[in-house]
Amino acid sequence: MSTSELPDDHFRPTYEEIHVQIGEAAQRIKNDFDPDLMVAIGGGGFYPARVLRTFLKKPSALDPSKLRNIPIQAIGLSLYEEVSGTSEGQIGNEVVRTQWLDAKTVSGKGVKGKIEEGKDAGGLLGKNVLIVDEVDDSRTTLQYAYNELLKDVRSAISALSEEEKKDLAPTRFAIFVVHNKNKEKRGTLPMLPDGLPKEQEEIQNGVCTAVRYFAGAEIDDVWCCYPWEETDIIEHNRLAALAKEIKARQASTN
Secondary structure, rough: OOOOOOOOOEOOOOHHHHHHHHHHHHHHHHHHHOOEEEEEEEEEOOHHHHHHHHHHHEEOOOOOOOEEOOOOOEEEEEEOOOOOOOOOOOOOOOEEEEEEEHHHHHHHHOOOOOOOOOOOOOOOOOOOOEEEEEEOOOHHHHHHHHHHHHHHHHHHHOOHHHHHHHOOOEEEEEEEEEEOOOOOOOOOOOOOOOEEEOOOOOEEOOEOEEEEEEEEEOOOOOOOOOOHOOOOHHHHHHHHHHHHHHHHHHHHOO
């Protein structure tokens, strides 16, 4: 292959580009949602969630002059990867759980002793929960993650006493993806309008009825090669730079 040619039409963002996009998106997320914790969808959501945590620090309740990290919980979902026990027909069509939150992690109950600030999420109930993934392709995985977490939260709330329910703040969900592909989606999400004030959200049985949605960037329906998936990051960056060079040359001749 010539140094002036690309092997395919794949999209190759770099670590630096993604870091900048996440930082810019974090400002919108902070202003419109202000998450208390994140639930990262593994494995693509792990890196974005870690970078987001750098930008989404909150003042410490113990010492407001200091900032603390918000907790990150992890779930494992597979749609396009082959995992043990899956059939060929499931790959790309059915979301498979590989890791999930247990009931105590969802409710925050059953933790012995005082929770040290920043060391434990303290459950999902009454929190602003940000679900994080790398790309919104078919929306199937995001739909599954949101619906199942919502189901767990509703179940945990129903187990509370009336006194506990009365004192519990609403549980809210939002979603962040590094890239949203502009294409028809198989999955669906009940989305809140951009910029809707919290006071206008509809709350039913302690949970907001829709989610806030954030994307670092909108992209065409192309295959994404993320840097954390690559074994040769130098070649990945070379191809990313070459793609920009070719695009610039094409723009200058048009």
